Amino acid sequence: MAINQDSTLSITNNNLLEIKNLDVSFIQARGTAHALRGIDLTISSGEILALVGESGSGKTVTSMSIMGLVPTPPARFNAGSLLFRGDELIGRPHAEMRKIRGNEIAMVFQEPAKYLNPSLKIGEQITEMLILHLGMSSQQAEEKALAFLDVVGLGKSRRVLNAYPHELSGGMKQRAMIAMAICCNPSLLIADEPTTALDVTLQLQILKLIRNLKKTFSMGILFISHNLGVVREIADRVAVIYAGKIVESAANKTLFENTLHPYTSALLQSIPDAEKRGQRLRAIPGNVPDAENIPKGCSFHPRCALASDKCSREIPLTRDYGNGHFAACHIIH
């Protein structure tokens, strides 16, 4: 399902989440870290948007900003807006944000072993949300929790409900965590590298599960990952983030078949792939710049094989290459 919408359409098109020019920095003793430098993203219901980038590129700050879990200070929202169903999230009172979190916007984390409370039963960790957000009685909440364990493929198992996290396998823990995230029927689900800590065979199952959730509940899903292979499997649209800026975004197929930005192609070449067997795996030289001193001009130019003088001087503008394909690079024509 290619989503062909231009920018005028997207405003009228009832976006679930609309991030506009979001600019966040962290003020620290050793200097200001410019974590997000004006990013634009939109997610609509029933769509999986993948946000791809290396560690330190701003993926987590993006998701935490949406959740309202970025503490200010040290963080500062310099500019931009986060519109959830048309309403601004930035600057909402804590109490209001708390009611949205877990209830309307929920999150699945990377390592279920660490992100589940080790001394509370799975059932307790699910039902407490239902009781708090939906005002259920504990019996109702328990029934509902069982139903959601079933949805995520754990079956209506009271054994799982009464288990502590360490008594479950890694895949079961992640399923339980997903059940926890979706139990209040959120319209937006943020999945922060949900498969990274899992075995490859389990990864596929969890990806299938997430795709099913999108269909069954028509959720909008922000899928955060550094793994383009996984992203290709699951995303409807993909946005590539580098040093706090979206460098390229397009529908899944477009991005993989008609890659524009040199950073995206470099990322693609660094994926191990059966077709490229025998060839050398090409890692991108260098590291993601520190958010404290981002290179002038295009932030990718020091690592870019195609960089010219202009790249080190001017920040490239984001341009529309048709069919909702955006990229920010001087050398694309």
Next chain:
Amino acid sequence: MLTQYLQWIWDVFRFDFGTSMTSGRQVSDLIMERFPLTLSLAVLGILLSIIIAIPLGVISAVRRWSFWDYLGMLFSQAGMAIPSFWLGILLLLLLSIKYRVFPLFGSGSINHLILPSISLGIARAAVLLRLTRASMVEELSKEYVVTARAKGLTERMVNYKHALKNALLPVITIAGIQLGYMLGGAIIIEQVFSLPGLGRLFLFAVYQRDFPLIQGGVVFVAFVFSFINFAVDILYSVLNPKIRIT
């Protein structure tokens, strides 16, 4: 020699530590006579220190660098620095001599135990407070706390339901060990408050070279100490689901 030793061990198993050389009475009788007082003193002391330390430690950790945190730090520094006998004497001067709220010496009622257990408990509370704060600070930095916030739980639930449950584990272990030590008798405090507890019994036994009594005392204290540790381990497995007795 060996036979003597085996005979002694056999007697110990039957709770027969022989006869005290100075008083001519059964060592086990002497110990059991003094033990209730030491037990109640230790239990009161540890309860008091837990009641002071855990809430204050948790508040200090949750509101780091706030007024409550500084108050807690001041308390724990002072509590660790002040010798308990000095605190005991001060309490006696103030509350028994000047205001006559509590009896000056003697034993037999709960009133006699309050001041000694305060003097004993304050120092323990100081240690437990530091531990609670450190443990709670550590738990609050764990990933599951982020999850709890992301679930939209109230800060109260995040702190007291999610973090505190994990933070209490090390505190309970140390409190148990402290209880074990206190059950061996608190020589100085018993002396200050003229309480007939185990500490003074053993002290006089040493003065008078009453070997059967000393031996009996050592064995008894060791036994009590291991029993408390065992009890703490059991409690630990109830609180920490990762350690389950199978």
